[in-house]
Amino acid sequence: MTAARDTICALASGPPPSAIAIIRISGPGVRVICNQLLVPGWTAPRKAVYGRIRDRSGEVIDEGLAVFMPGPASYTGEDTAELYLHGGAAVIEHALDAICSFEDTRLAEAGEFTRRAFENGRLDLVEAEGVADLIDAETRAQKHLALDQLDGRLSRQYEVWRSSLLNALALLEVSIDFPDEDDAPDETREPVARTLREMEASLEKALADDSVGERIRDGFHIAIVGPPNAGKSSLLNKLARREAAIVSDIPGTTRDVVEVRLKIGGQIAWVADTAGLREAADVIEAEGVRRAQQRATSADLRIQVRAADDRTDFSECGEDDLLVVNKIDLAGENAKWPDSVMVISAITGDGIRELERRIADIIRAKAGSVGAPLITRRRHRLALESALFHVKQASDLITRGGGAELVAEDVRLASRQLSGLIGEIGVEEILGAVFSSFCIGK
Numbered sequence: 001m002t003a004a005r006d007t008i009c010a011l012a013s014g015p016p017p018s019a020i021a022i023i024r025i026s027g028p029g030v031r032v033i034c035n036q037l038l039v040p041g042w043t044a045p046r047k048a049v050y051g052r053i054r055d056r057s058g059e060v061i062d063e064g065l066a067v068f069m070p071g072p073a074s075y076t077g078e079d080t081a082e083l084y085l086h087g088g089a090a091v092i093e094h095a096l097d098a099i100c101s102f103e104d105t106r107l108a109e110a111g112e113f114t115r116r117a118f119e120n121g122r123l124d125l126v127e128a129e130g131v132a133d134l135i136d137a138e139t140r141a142q143k144h145l146a147l148d149q150l151d152g153r154l155s156r157q158y159e160v161w162r163s164s165l166l167n168a169l170a171l172l173e174v175s176i177d178f179p180d181e182d183d184a185p186d187e188t189r190e191p192v193a194r195t196l197r198e199m200e201a202s203l204e205k206a207l208a209d210d211s212v213g214e215r216i217r218d219g220f221h222i223a224i225v226g227p228p229n230a231g232k233s234s235l236l237n238k239l240a241r242r243e244a245a246i247v248s249d250i251p252g253t254t255r256d257v258v259e260v261r262l263k264i265g266g267q268i269a270w271v272a273d274t275a276g277l278r279e280a281a282d283v284i285e286a287e288g289v290r291r292a293q294q295r296a297t298s299a300d301l302r303i304q305v306r307a308a309d310d311r312t313d314f315s316e317c318g319e320d321d322l323l324v325v326n327k328i329d330l331a332g333e334n335a336k337w338p339d340s341v342m343v344i345s346a347i348t349g350d351g352i353r354e355l356e357r358r359i360a361d362i363i364r365a366k367a368g369s370v371g372a373p374l375i376t377r378r379r380h381r382l383a384l385e386s387a388l389f390h391v392k393q394a395s396d397l398i399t400r401g402g403g404a405e406l407v408a409e410d411v412r413l414a415s416r417q418l419s420g421l422i423g424e425i426g427v428e429e430i431l432g433a434v435f436s437s438f439c440i441g442k
């Protein structure tokens with residue numbers, strides 16, 4: 001448990017004015033504060049109490065409800081209380097001032113309640129990230145993923161991996177301690193080698209997930225690409241329902257990548273308009289083309305746009321690219337296109353709804369492609385990649401008959417990565433980065 005520390009308070013609900021404001025208090029001073037501000041002797045655990053809430057001079061702050069939740073079975077693991085007041089700016093300010101007038105009591109920093117929950121063992125680091133993600137979730141898919149993470153599904157798998165590494169380490173230590181015993185090596189080596197092989201496969205599988213968890217959390221990337229004047233910017237504006245990018249009849253209008261954030265197929269998608277691909281006329285356009293190509297390569301989906309009035313050529317497109325013929329309003333009655341091609345007009349809006357539906361289907365399929373992802377942030381990926389590296393190294397060593405001590409060193413390094421992931425061994429910077437992204441009051 002933690003040493004004596006400050007009592008913290010914060011507005012936990014949205015900014016005023018609102019119907020109700022929730023003020024949260026956590027720390028050793030909660031009982032004293034509640035007894036002063038509310039009725040003396042009021043602190044009945046987990047019961048909503050209604051009454052007048054006063055500051056220390058006796059002035060009424062507001063009428064409202066209060067709930068006291070004694071530690072350690074509270075969110076933070078400490079004594080906590082919540083006050084439900086009218087959500088006006090003056091009420092909130094008066095209440096926070098009154099609470100902060102107590103000794104060793106101050107306003108909470110961003111994420112500080114959850115950080116205390118983490119430090120008191122109520123949540124591990126991955127679960128704490130789930131709390132932040134749940135608050136930030138805008139789509140059902142994000143919410144689902146965050147709830148799952150908060151519930152410990154990711155942590156449990158990380159824990160399974162870590163305990164098999166610790167078992168392997170225990171076996172290796174036997175052969176380190178008894179290097180002269182003839183039977184020890186084979187008896188311990190085979191199970192260790194098997195564990196390492198299994199872990200390697202299982203980590204590789206988790207990592208080969210097309211980054212679906214990260215995409216659900218941060219958004220899928222879609223790039224609109226094609227030759228100059230195909231109508232890429234016009235299409236972006238149509239999808240965004242606003243004039244996000246400049247449209248003109250001059251080829252080479254778009255140079256920088258213009259990106260809009262949309263909800264498509266129940267997911268967040270970043271749709272990027274890019275410079276027309278051609279032999280660039282100047283250095284600025286050349287840079288635009290380079291950026292366009294880079295975006296196209298890294299995108300989860302490329303929308304290849306061609307104008308119906310050129311000789312429409314999709315020959316250089318990738319297999320999974322979405323092929324779109326634009327300016328269908330200019331094509332003659334008898335124009336024919338292959339079934340694989342979507343036909344639109346960014347001017348009249350023809351075919352746009354069908355295109356949106358197709359994009360939504362593709363994104364939905366990508367989001368559902370790996371079932372339940374085990375990685376939702378880059379932090380997780382880097383840790384698991386590094387764990388895999390050491391597991392592989394250990395596995396190679398043991399197969400080649402390397403010394404138990406060397407194998408053990410890699411196993412230890414792999415297990416440290418998993419410990420860091422769930423925050424069991426914490427580097428202050430990582431904790432700071434995770435918790436500072438929270439909102440105040442959480």
Ligand SMILES: Nc1nc2c(ncn2[C@@H]2O[C@H](COP(=O)(O)OP(=O)(O)OP(=O)(O)O)[C@@H](O)[C@H]2O)c(=O)[nH]1
Nearest residue numbers: 228229230231232233234248252253254276327346
């Ligand atoms: N008739 C017709 N004109 C279109 C259509 N879509 C775009 N245009 C016109 O085609 C010209 C080029 O459109 P843009 O959207 O700027 O084309 P772009 O592909 O972004 O061009 P760059 O940024 O230069 O690569 C503009 O004059 C548009 O008004 C369409 O569906 N039908």
Ligand SMILES: [K+]
Nearest residue numbers: 229248250253
């Ligand atoms: K243009």
Ligand SMILES: [Mg+2]
Nearest residue numbers: 232233253254
């Ligand atoms: Mg453009």
